[in-house]
Amino acid sequence: MSQQSDICIKVQTQYLEDHFPKSDSKYAFAYRINIINNSDQDYQLLRRYWLITDGNGEKTEVSGDGVIGEQPHIPAGKSYQYTSGAILDTPVGTMQGHYELIDSQGNTIKAPIPVFRLAVSTLVN
Structure with missing residues (x-):
């Protein structure tokens, strides 16, 4: 499995x-993901992996097939968007991870999801 910078x-x-x-002392966040295929290959998203870290440093790993119940095809030069969510015990946290995708020749790649912050807007300057 290789890394892919075209995604x-x-x-x-x-x-x-x-x-x-x-x-309830729980904090709900929505995140909207836009996966852009800048390559000349069509890809299908097979799996996801998330590392979620709350403000106390508690880590949760989430992995599974597809996203929001789908394993979308992302044609060359196109993008795929979806919205999902996370619930934290703290008002601030981070998420990061990767998607596993496969091209039409059966080659798999791992597209990294850079770390991003989940934060209650009134707490962020």
Whole structure:
């Protein structure tokens, strides 16, 4: 499995303030992922891996087939977007990971997802 720099991953995050009552001490975040295929190959996303770290340094690993119940095909020069979420015990945390993709010749690649921050907007300057 090789690394692939022709797959670009962009992330936007949002704190979901009204998701839990204030008394629950849980923090819900949405993240929107845009996977851009800048290569001349078509790819299918097979698996995902996430490392989620909360503000206390507690780590959670999540892996599995596809994203949001899909294993999307991403044609050369196109992109795929989806929205998902994470729940933390702290108002700040990070996520990072990778996607495993396969091309039409059966070659697999690992596209890194750069670390991004999940934060309650009122706590961030």
